[in-house]
Amino acid sequence: MLFANRRLRFRLNTQVLVFALVLVSIPWLSYRFVAESRVFMIEGQTQAQEQLARGIVTLFQGRDDLLAELPYLDSQQVVFSHPLTGQAKVDGYTNEWLDFQLFANHFGSGDDSEDGYSLLLGEKDDRIFGLVRIQDDKTVLRTKGAPNLDASDHLRLTMPDRNGNERRLVIVATQAGVMEVWYVKEDWATPQYRSPSSSFIIQAVMRPLVDGYLVEFALPKYFLNQRQEFGLAVADVDGEDGSMRHLKTLVGADTTIESHFNLLAMRAPEANKILSSLSRSDSQVVIYDNNLQVRASVGQVSPAKSEKVKPEDFLEGIQSWLNRGLDWFIAIPDYLNPVQAASQERDLLNRALDKKFASGRWHKGPAEQIFAVAAPIVDQEGELLGVVLIKQSTAQILGLQRQAMENIALLSLSTMLAILLVLLLFSWRQAMRIRRLGREAQQIVDPDGxxxxxxxxxxxxxxxxxxxxxxxxxxxxxxxxxxxxxxxxxxxxxxxxxxxxxxxxxxxxxxxxxxxxxxxxxxxxxxxxxxxxxxxxxxxxxxxxxNLEAALHEDELEPLDLLHLLQTYVHHQNPSIRGGAADVVFEADQQSVLVAGVDYRIEQLLDKLLDNARDFRASGSLVKVRLYQQDYDCYLEVENTGPSIPPDLMAGMFNSMVSARAAGAGHAHFGLGLYIVRLISQFHGGSVTAHNLRQPEGVMFRVKLPILLV
Known part of the structure; x- marks a missing residue:
């Protein structure tokens, strides 16, 4: 029964909080939608990857000539050469190279963007042509007859011959125009022969530029071995003493030209189109021969990661915090290390060598998944020519998901904040209206009800x-x-x-x-x-x-000497003048007590108090009337000995129709006397209270009235 009476009270703020919790679930539902969309996009990406693998197999199926054109990549860097059409001259001009300017390879030795060079290679009539554009703020030419060849700006060529011996060449200019080509020893400074190579075998021309110089050269194709390996470096000498500033190689600053060779591969028009069409920003296509040697690799699995920058302002800080939160949602656990990933690739390739279509997936990182498809390439008779391996990353899909999550999170956050703000303002306004209505409802009733x-x-x-x-x-x-x-x-x-x-x-x-x-x-x-x-x-x-309350509003308060009024009133109350004994005693320690009041209303108040004291006093006892002043108030007390006021009657004894007299005694009483005392006291700006006395037992009524400040 007690539980049934305890009902839950859903206040307005609680209802707003429940509604806010419902709003919080909206971003979670949006995230689930995006997550399911990611699964759908990944499945679509997988199917597209399989279709791409089948298309590549179809392109190379039975085309062993195209596979033969592809070089052996291994771990070396390939520099492709282009077929030159028309008349090819070594003259320092770029007319025959105009169609291949966009395919130039750019190299450098460091972070300085003004310190590098570009290389273009071409083939025509069993000769290899090269165009090198060097950026150099100071070009140092060789002094004719100088013993060392490395004291000026020069090019270094190294080419292993078919017997495994390295051939080292230095191309140096003494003036603009035709350059000298020297066979040198291992120190790259000492000539191997007394005179440079004949210009009929190796040709080289230098032409100055505003920001450096340009070198065009040509050499016989038989200088290269079967793998067509070669090395090229540009030496930049700026000091007067012949000190070298940079040695710009094709492979980077930490690799010497003697320890690493580049592969020269002829880029046929048809193979060029096929390879360029396979390039993707988020996928890598690798072509193997039937011995699983890499013949071509296009694209990259993962795009280059941008460097993390420190947030500069408050909004960027919020964006960074939001990204970390989204990483926690989107992250994929249990990813493979590089060794495990390589084992997965090897398993797919072995299955493709058995002329089976194989596919698999693994996690490369906490926020990236790799899909791989391996497909065999066969000829018309069904013999295995090679294997195509396509690896694709979900980085783009995850990036799109991250962007979608950021947009959803920001939109949801801003929307929820706006809605919550509106709800708070609405609830605050409604609560204020209800409180204002409640205060007015309390104020329309006076203390008397x-x-x-x-x-x-x-x-x-x-x-x-x-x-x-x-x-x-x-x-x-x-x-x-x-x-x-x-x-x-x-x-x-x-x-x-x-x-x-x-x-x-x-x-x-x-x-x-x-x-x-x-x-x-x-x-x-x-x-x-x-x-x-x-x-x-x-x-x-x-x-x-x-009629008393209405009559009180018509009375006007006037200065009144309360002491004189009480003395006169008590004198007339005592029957001693008629030969009886006095039953009222007046006590006062003041000379004069001024109040703002109405004399006959004060007398009416005293009548009710004395009547009440006489009715309840002990037989033969006196009624005491006392007047004294404290601070800015005066106190009028009427005291009698007799029975105490019951506790249950004390709280409401000054209300109307409340009486402690026994029913049927003498006169009819309706409990209006003390009620009239309270009205008159309040009219004079005061109050009345009742107190039970202990020694001797009795009751005292105290009326407090404010004194009149003259």
Missing amino acids: RLRTDQLYNEIRAGDEIGDLARSFSSVVARLHEHQEFMSTMPRTLRHEVNNPLNATMTSLENLQMLGVEEGQQRYIDSAQRGLVKISGIVEKLADAA
Whole structure:
């Protein structure tokens, strides 16, 4: 039963909180949608990768000539040469190279963008042509007859011959135009022969440029071995003493030209088109021969990662924090290390060597998944020519997912903040309206429980539910006020209506008595007259109590010497002047106490207090009236010995219709005396309280009134 009475109370703020929790679930649902979309996109990417593998197999199927054109890559860097058409001359001009400018290979030795060179290679009539554009802010030419060849700017060529011996060449210029080509020893400074190579075998021309110089050379193709390996480096000498500033190689600053050779591969037009069409930003296509030697590799699996920059402002900091949170959602655990990934690739390739289509997937990192497809390449007779391996990353899909998640998160966050702000403002406004309506409802009732007004003024013009509530409550207040007005006029109406039959009855009894009655009937007439007097007194008391508050509003407060008033009042109350004993004692320690009041209302207050004290005092005891002043207030006390006030009556004894007298005793009492005392006290700006006394037992009523400051 106790549990049934304890009902849950969902306040307005609780409802807003529940609604906010519902809003929080929206981003989670959006994330689930994006996650499912990622799975769908990955499956689509897998199918597209398989179709691409089948297409590549179809392109190379039966085309052993195309596979033969592809070089052996191994771990070396390939520099492709281009077929030159028309007349090829070594003259330092680029007319025959115009169609291949976009395919130039750019090399350098460091972070300095102004310190590098570009290389273009071409083939025509069993000769290899090269065009090198060097960036150099200071070109140092060789002094003719100088013993060392490395004291000036020069090019270094190294080419292993078919017997495995290395051939070292230095191309150096003494002036713009034709350059000298020297066979040198291992130190690259000492000539191997006394004179340079014949220009009929190796040709080289230098032409100065604004930001450096250009070198065009040609040499026989038989200088290269079967793998067509060669090495090229550009020596930049800036010091007057012949000190070298940089040695720019084709393979990087940490690799010497003697320890690493580049592969020269002829790029045929058809193979060029096929390879260029296979290039993708997020996938890698690797072509193997039937011995699993790499013949071509296009594209890269993972795009280059951008460097992380430190957030510069508050918004970028929020974006970085959001990215870390999204990484936690999107991250894929249990990824393979490079050795395990290589083992996976080897397994796919071995299955492809058995002329089977193989596919697999693994996680390269916490936020990247690799798809791999291996397909065999066969000829017309079904013999295995090679294997195509396609590896593709989900980095692009994950990037799109990250972007979508960022947009969803930012949009959801901003939307939720806006909605929550609106809800908070709405709930705050509604709560303020309800509180304002509650305060007004509390203020329309005075401490006595009576209505002060007949309507409400707040929210009665509002068109929502709160306005309906205010209007309904205002209508109830109006009806209650009307009933209160009716009840306040009821005593006066009753006095008028009751007095008429009472007067008629009294007159009839008097006339009956004058006509004469028997001796035994006189006592009945006397009893009837006493009853009528009581009824008349009751009606008068009810009317006086009802009219008192209205009468108080018509009275005007005036300066009044309360001490003189009490002395005069107590003097007239004592019956000693008529030969009786005095029953009221007055005590005061002041010369004069001025208050703002109405004298006859103070006397009316004293009448009620003395009547109450006389009714409840012990037989033969005195009633004490005391007056004293403290600070800015004066206190009027009426004290009597006798029974104490019951505790259950103490709280409401100053309300109307509350009485401690026994029913049927002597006169009729309706509990209006102390109620009138409270009204008169409040009218004078004071208050009244009751206190039980212990030694001796008794009751004291204390009236506090503010003194008048002159």
